[in-house]
Amino acid sequence: MPPKRLVQDVRTRWNSTYYMMESLIAQKRALCAYSAEHDLPATLCARQWGLLEKIVAALAPFEELTREVSSSWSSASDVIPIVCVLKRVLSRRNESDEGIRTMKITLLEAVNRRFKDxxxxxxxxxxxxxxxxxxxxxxxxxxxxxxxxxxxxxxxxxxxxxxxxxxxxxxxxxxxxxxxxxxxxxxxxxxxxxxxxxxxxxxxxxxxxxxxxxxxxxxxxxxxxxxxxxxxxxxxxxxxxxxxxxxxxxxxxxxxxxxxxxxxxLCAPSTSVESERLFSTASIIIDERRSRLTAEKAEMLIFLKKNLPLMLK
Incomplete structure (x- = not known):
């Protein structure tokens, strides 16, 4: 198998935990084979692997909709439909929810509380x-x-x-x-x-x-x-x-x-993510080694960085 690196989560980004669990499931065979041949301090049993897969399936809509509202082309018009779809997904009950029903109920309550108005x-x-x-x-x-x-x-x-x-x-x-x-x-x-x-x-x-x-x-x-x-x-x-x-x-x-x-x-963005990306772009362009970069030239470079891909398309 090609060598791969497991993803580590970051406390300030919930979706990094989702990506960590997703990478664990993707490497399940390799991890089980390695744990069988080596004395590891902690391993996952079959039930825990099953719960992990169910949790990833339950959080998948959150991850997809988070990426959608965080994109540069997202509009304020996307918020209400996305919240409506998220409530519909979490309110559904099926047999595969065994072990994560309480988790889905808690998530639904949180969505209702945060987006009630x-x-x-x-x-x-x-x-x-x-x-x-x-x-x-x-x-x-x-x-x-x-x-x-x-x-x-x-x-x-x-x-x-x-x-x-x-x-x-x-x-x-x-x-x-x-x-x-x-x-x-x-x-x-x-x-x-x-x-x-x-x-x-x-x-x-x-x-x-x-x-x-x-x-x-x-x-x-x-x-x-x-x-x-x-x-x-x-x-x-x-x-x-x-x-x-x-x-x-x-x-x-x-x-x-x-x-x-x-x-x-429709020009209003749904989140502040794109504005934060703009500040990150400025921090990359304006560096202490570029001490002769004027404010006017910095503004031009930032404008080209953000708008040139749109013009080329």
Missing amino acids: VESEPLYAVATLLDPRYKDRYFTSVEISNQAKAALIVEVRKMEEVFKRSTSDSSEPAEGTSCESAAVEPASKTPRMETASHSRLESIFDEILKESSVEPAPQLTTSSACIEVQTYLSEPTIQRSDNPLLYWQVNQPRLPTLVCTAAKF
């Missing part, structure tokens, strides 16, 4: 509605969904007023207020789309979409903002492997105000 946060709720892959299909109750829709209509009306003011002040729209300047032109295929297609939890996302029924809300007003929102939400969702920014680029003439609102909310 996530659907009430306007940023996450509106961003989820504006993502054509999710819309209103992942909210846990009709009441919360209606509150999110009301918040979305308020934001669309604000954007509509800003756009009207900018066009009335001058014949040319003010810089940064038009939908063309707000919309982001995405690549035809992004890393997110490629990884999403290989997700082990894709069936859970599809299952929740099939269960959610779309009920047309009564049209209480004929304002253009409400008409755009109702038209958009009444349409079917796109595939999770599709690019939401590309969707808004294509539908810009049909839903102009919603495009501006989507550009405002």
Whole structure:
């Protein structure tokens, strides 16, 4: 067998413990053979190996979703659907859970406690509605969904007023207020789309979409903002492997105000991981040996490091 090194865990990173257990299971045959020929101070019995495999299977969704929300292309719209899928996975009971049932119950309680108010946060709720892959299909109750829709209509009306003011002040729209300047032109295929297609939890996302029924809300007003929102939400969702920014680029003439609102909310990242990676990039570029590196040149190098791969793609 090719020589391999076992992974060691780090206390500050939970997924390192997951990777350590995963590497142990991958080298199970070699470790059992070595322990049979040498007098080791501690070894794992068959029951412990079985528990280890079950624990890795239970933590696999956490690891996959952690990587997804920590990626550079993750958006705030991913948070509510991911929490919904995680609760669905942990709440399922089957015969293979023998020995880890208490662990799954504890994990589910922790997820409910930590994310109990996530659907009430306007940023996450509106961003989820504006993502054509999710819309209103992942909210846990009709009441919360209606509150999110009301918040979305308020934001669309604000954007509509800003756009009207900018066009009335001058014949040319003010810089940064038009939908063309707000919309982001995405690549035809992004890393997110490629990884999403290989997700082990894709069936859970599809299952929740099939269960959610779309009920047309009564049209209480004929304002253009409400008409755009109702038209958009009444349409079917796109595939999770599709690019939401590309969707808004294509539908810009049909839903102009919603495009501006989507550009405002979908640019928000779901975690601070990418910001921390930016600081790590700066610490690599700015070194004590490069004492003549000016702040301006350092900023240019950091910008190229983070943006050049996107431009080349």
